[in-house]
Amino acid sequence: MRIALSSSATWKMERRLPGTDRVFVSSGTVDCRVGGDGIEWRTLEPFRSLVAMRKDSMVFEDEDGRREKPSGDMPRYSDIRKATDAFAKGETAAFNDVFDVLVEPLEGGRWRAVFTPRNAMLRTLVERLELEGSKLPETAVLISGNGISSRITFTERPRGAK
Numbered sequence: 001m002r003i004a005l006s007s008s009a010t011w012k013m014e015r016r017l018p019g020t021d022r023v024f025v026s027s028g029t030v031d032c033r034v035g036g037d038g039i040e041w042r043t044l045e046p047f048r049s050l051v052a053m054r055k056d057s058m059v060f061e062d063e064d065g066r067r068e069k070p071s072g073d074m075p076r077y078s079d080i081r082k083a084t085d086a087f088a089k090g091e092t093a094a095f096n097d098v099f100d101v102l103v104e105p106l107e108g109g110r111w112r113a114v115f116t117p118r119n120a121m122l123r124t125l126v127e128r129l130e131l132e133g134s135k136l137p138e139t140a141v142l143i144s145g146n147g148i149s150s151r152i153t154f155t156e157r158p159r160g161a162k
Contacts, residue, residue, distance in 0.1 A: 008030065012026075028043040098117065110134045128142075129142050135156075
């Protein structure tokens with residue numbers, strides 16, 4: 001999974017809200033350069049936007065323009081960055097304070113990992129995250145604390161591809 005923190009992919013997300021059969025679909029790209037420029041999550045459809053995790057800030061771009069929020073204005077941001085950078089360097093225990101992680105091998109060299117927040121307050125936002133893949137993550141299912149279910153499929157793309 002660590003290789004994903006230095007890769008690029010296109011993504012498609014299908015989001016389901018509790019109490020409705022309607023599916024909301026969005027798509028875009030994700031570029032990860034942990035230890036370098038950070039992580040950029042770009043939505044292309046249905047509306048263009050960007051959320052970028054930088055070393056000392058987060059950048060948000062949408063129809064209202066570009067905003068940058070310094071890390072000092074976000075509680076625990078530096079802790080998240082340090083844990084992500086440590087994980088990218090091979091320190092598999094980097095997220096132990098935040099998540100219980102169950103990793104299991106699947107057939108054909110595939111794997112599955114389930115992340116469950118240890119903190120009850122965080123579980124109100126994220127009930128669990130399930131990742132599946134082989135060389136890189138291929139699907140992610142995020143169950144929010146309010147019952148929203150998001151399924152994201154990833155397709156690897158060459159770095160710098162548009």
